[in-house]
Every structure is written in C-alpha cells, then in structure tokens.
Amino acid sequence: MDLSHLEQAWSQQTVAAPAVPAATVSARLESEVRSAQRRFRGTIVMAVSLLVLGWITTLAAHLTGIKPLTPLTVLSQVIGSALYIALLARALQSARAARAEIACLGGSLRDSIAATQRTLELQIQNTRIAAVAIPLVVASGAWLFLAKHLAGEMPGFSAVLASSFLALLGTLIGAALWHRHRTVLAPRHRELTETLSTLE
Amino acid sequence: MEPATRDALFAEAMQQHLGIFLKTAYAFTAAAADRDDLVQEMLLAAWQALPSFDGSSKLSTFLYRVANNRALNWNRSQRRYGHKLAALEQCPQLTLETGDAHSDHARLDWLYTLIRKLAPIDRTVLMLHLDQLSHREIGEVTSLTENNVGVRLHRIKRWLSEQKDTHHGP
Numbered sequence: 264m265d266l267s268h269l270e271q272a273w274s275q276q277t278v279a280a281p282a283v284p285a286a287t288v289s290a291r292l293e294s295e296v297r298s299a300q301r302r303f304r305g306t307i308v309m310a311v312s313l314l315v316l317g318w319i320t321t322l323a324a325h326l327t328g329i330k331p332l333t334p335l336t337v338l339s340q341v342i343g344s345a346l347y348i349a350l351l352a353r354a355l356q357s358a359r360a361a362r363a364e365i366a367c368l369g370g371s372l373r374d375s376i377a378a379t380q381r382t383l384e385l386q387i388q389n390t391r392i393a394a395v396a397i398p399l400v401v402a403s404g405a406w407l408f409l410a411k412h413l414a415g416e417m418p419g420f421s422a423v424l425a426s427s428f429l430a431l432l433g434t435l436i437g438a439a440l441w442h443r444h445r446t447v448l449a450p451r452h453r454e455l456t457e458t459l460s461t462l463e
Numbered sequence: 464m465e466p467a468t469r470d471a472l473f474a475e476a477m478q479q480h481l482g483i484f485l486k487t488a489y490a491f492t493a494a495a496a497d498r499d500d501l502v503q504e505m506l507l508a509a510w511q512a513l514p515s516f517d518g519s520s521k522l523s524t525f526l527y528r529v530a531n532n533r534a535l536n537w538n539r540s541q542r543r544y545g546h547k548l549a550a551l552e553q554c555p556q557l558t559l560e561t562g563d564a565h566s567d568h569a570r571l572d573w574l575y576t577l578i579r580k581l582a583p584i585d586r587t588v589l590m591l592h593l594d595q596l597s598h599r600e601i602g603e604v605t606s607l608t609e610n611n612v613g614v615r616l617h618r619i620k621r622w623l624s625e626q627k628d629t630h631h632g633p
Contacts (some may be wrong), residue, residue, distance in 0.1 A: 269623070292507055292510040296507075364514060369516055369528055369529050375535070376535060376536075
C-alpha cells in the first residue's frame with residue numbers, strides 16, 4: 264500500500280495566480296447576488312400587484328354597473344385568489360429554504376446535505392402539487408367552454424376545439440412536470456439520501 | 464459580519480486557499496467546462512457563506528466545507544445559478560500546475576480519475592488526507608468520527624493499491 268509517490272505528486276500541485284484581483288471578483292459576486300434578489304422581490308411585487316389589480320377591476324366593474332357581481336363570480340374570484348396566495352406562500356417558503364441552504368454551506372456535510380434535501384423535498388412537493396393543480400385548472404377551463412356551448416353562448420365546433428386544446432395543454436403540462444419529477448428530482452433525492460446514509 | 468471583514472476574508476480565500484476549490488472541482492468533474500463552472504459556483508458559495516464564518520475553526524476548514532458541500536449539491540444547482548455566473552466569465556482560467564516531470568502529470572491524472580470513481584464522501588476524505596489534514600480535522604469537515612475517518616482511509620488506500628496493481632497505474 265505504498266502510495267507515497269501519489270502523495271508526493273499531489274503535494275506538488277500549485278495554483279496559477281488569478282489575474283483578476285479578489286476585490287473585483289467580490290464586487291461581481293455581490294452585484295450578481297443583489298440583482299438576483301431584486302429579480303425575486305420584483306416578481307413577488309408584480310404577483311401581488313396582479314392579485315390586487317384583479318380585485319380592483321372586478322369591484323370597479325361591479326360599482327360602475329359594467330359587470331355586476333354574482334355569487335358565482337365572487338366564489339370563483341375568492342377561490343382563484345386563495346390558490347394564488349397559496350402559490351405565493353409556497354414560493355416564499357422555497358426562497359426561505361434556499362436561504363437556509365446557503366447558511367448551511369459552511370457547516371458540516373451532514374447539515375448541508377440535509378438542508379439541500381429539505382429544499383429538494385419542497386421542490387418535489389411543489390412539482391407534485393403543480394402536476395395535479397395545473398391540469399385541473401386547465402380542465403376546468405375546458406369545462407367552461409362546454410358549459411358555454413350548452414348555454415347556447417358558443418358554437419359546438421368552437422367549444423370542442425377550445426376544450427380539446429385546453430385538455431391537451433393540461434395533459435402536456437402535467438406530463439412535463441411529472442417527467443421532471445421522475446428524471447431529475449427523485450433520482451437526486453435518492454442520491455442525497457444515499458450520501459447522508461454513508462455519513463451515519 | 465461587516466462587508467469589509469467579508470471582503471478581507473474573501474481576499475484571503477482567493478490568495479491563499481484557491482487550491483481547495485480547484486482540487487475539489489477536479490475531484491468532482493472531469494470536463495474542463497464543468498470544472499470552471501464548479502469553481503465559479505464554489506467562489507459564489509464561499510462569498511455567500513462567509514457571513515456565517517464565526518472564527519471557531521480555521522478559515523481553510525470552513526472553505527473545505529463550502530467547497531465540498533457545493534460540489535455535492537452541484538448537480539441540482541447547476542442550472543439555478545447558471546445565469547448568476549454569466550458575469551464571472553472573465554474570471555481567470557484556473558489550472559493546476561505540477562513539477563515539470565511528465566510522470567507527475569500522469570500520476571495526478573490517474574489519481575483524479577480514481578478519486579472520481581469513489582463515493583462522494585470518500586472522495587472528500589481522501590482529498591483532505593492528501594492535503595495533510597489530520598483525522599480530527601477531516602472529521603470536522605465531514606462530521607465523521609476520527610475512527611470512521613481512519614477506517615475509510617484504510618479501505619480507500621487498499622482500493623487504490625488494488626487499482627494500481629490491476630490496471631498497472633503509474
């Protein structure tokens with residue numbers, strides 16, 4: 264088991280001095296991180312604005328008499344808003360998990376891998392929810408076209424075409440999400456679990 | 464942590480401990496493009512994690528942890544951080560330089576190829592051992608007990624010897 268020549272070769276490795284000063288790299292990293300934070304905050308602000316705008320438009324249409332509110336409209340608006348808020352809450356939860364993961368980067372391998380696994384589990388949950396929820400929402404849209412046709416508000420051919428398109432879209436989105444879960448997230452989770460078990 | 468303290472620690476990491484990132488990247492990736500990506504990710508990870516450095520361990524121990532943690536998480540985050548690192552394309556191309564002897568290059572290539580075949584934790588243990596960290600220090604980085612580190616190293620060295628004999632390594 265004489266590996267001394269390998270150890271000797273290893274010890275002779277040296278790093279070519281970087282041409283860019285540390286301060287420049289540090290400044291670039293800071294700017295990248297800050298711009299990513301701004302992007303995330305901007306997305307959340309835009310998402311909340313859209314929700315508020317949706318309600319303002321609905322209420323304004325009701326108050327001006329353009330489109331009076333019906334119990335069905337209020338119900339669908341409330342359900343839609345609840346789903347939207349739940350989605351935002353999941354996004355914020357994922358962001359918190361990602362921050363916790365970064366905080367664990369300087370910790371032990373076990374803590375860091377466990378933090379990564381928690382983030383991944385959240386991603387898996389999100390993907391599973393989306394894989395069911397998005398096709399469901401799309402399917403309800405398809406049903407709406409059929410209902411309109413039955414109420415005489417839409418020709419049969421258009422209703423079938425629109426419903427078929429939405430059904431296909433829902434199936435494709437669901438399949439794509441499930442594929443990501445099966446080929447990327449689940450194997451990665453297994454890999455991390457195996458790595459964690461080797462640390463026991 | 465004050466921004467100035469973080470900058471000073473990051474400068475120290477870049478000037479004195481860049482080898483930690485580079486060797487870890489070599490041990491976890493074979494392709495040069497992947498290696499550059501991983502080194503950049505490690506630098507980003509170090510920069511982000513430095514505020515949590517409380518000085519209770521050596522800076523090098525902290526950086527070993529960051530480098531190995533990032534390397535282990537790299538698959539998942541590869542795409543996630545891809546856009547962030549675009550601005551770092553001007554970063555220096557980091558290379559490992561050995562003595563002039565051709566045999567040293569061959570030995571290192573052979574060693575890195577074998578390291579990449581090991582389980583991720585064993586890769587880390589072997590690299591830290593080659594960097595002459597004690598069993599206790601390896602335990603601090605990996606959260607393995609000193610005994611466990613010793614047992615793993617014995618097993619890894621035996622495997623390396625077998626590979627050398629079987630494949631007529633350098």
